[in-house]
Amino acid sequence: xxxxxxxxxxxxxxxxxxxxxxxxxxxxxxxxxxxxxxxxxxxxxxxxxxxxxxxxxxxxxxxxxxxxxxxxxxxxxxxxxxxxxxxxxxxxxxxxxxxxxxxxxxxxxxxxxxxxxxxxxxxxxxxxxxxxxxxxxxxxxxxxxxxxxxxxxxxxxxxxxxxxxxxx
Numbered sequence: 001x002x003x004x005x006x007x008x009x010x011x012x013x014x015x016x017x018x019x020x021x022x023x024x025x026x027x028x029x030x031x032x033x034x035x036x037x038x039x040x041x042x043x044x045x046x047x048x049x050x051x052x053x054x055x056x057x058x059x060x061x062x063x064x065x066x067x068x069x070x071x072x073x074x075x076x077x078x079x080x081x082x083x084x085x086x087x088x089x090x091x092x093x094x095x096x097x098x099x100x101x102x103x104x105x106x107x108x109x110x111x112x113x114x115x116x117x118x119x120x121x122x123x124x125x126x127x128x129x130x131x132x133x134x135x136x137x138x139x140x141x142x143x144x145x146x147x148x149x150x151x152x153x154x155x156x157x158x159x160x161x162x163x164x165x166x167x168x
Contacts (some may be wrong), residue, residue: 036104036162037097040126044091047098049125056094064089087124098123100164107161115161116152127159 035053039044044062055061063086090096098104102136109115109129117136125131134154155161 031101034145043126045126049088051098051123053097053099055096058094059090059092062089102165114156121163125161129155129157130160
């Protein structure tokens with residue numbers, strides 16, 4: 001749709017699409033990247049366009065504003081991850097393939113168990129999740145006595161968060 005294309009160009013979530021008529025059996029990419037296939041069953045996947053390799057033609061694409069947790073939260077998340085206030089969405093019934101540096105890991109989030117993710121390892125998420133930037137800065141941070149992971153994204157709700165073992 002022209003409206004979706006215009007929105008992706010304005011938000012920086014643009015990606016080029018090549019149409020294939022046959023179902024994929026193998027996906028090949030650069031040797032240091034791994035491919036993970038994810039099935040959606042009426043869900044929405046939030047994924048950065050740079051991590052998206054392929055998707056089923058039955059899925060609808062869109063763009064979501066990540067500032068919905070508050071403009072300050074959205075800007076902070078964008079600055080930490082190098083991603084903007086917007087992300088690509090895919091929704092419906094079908095499959096998609098994402099790229100990661102190392103084997104991607106899907107972490108299940110339930111209402112009672114929040115997940116904390118390094119922003120540089122985050123690939124995407126699906127399900128009914130809310131995200132919030134969490135800052136853990138104390139006097140040890142200023143003395144250089146911490147691991148350096150002072151900023152994390154906290155996910156709560158029910159769904160799956162996908163991460164990669166390396167940082168961007």
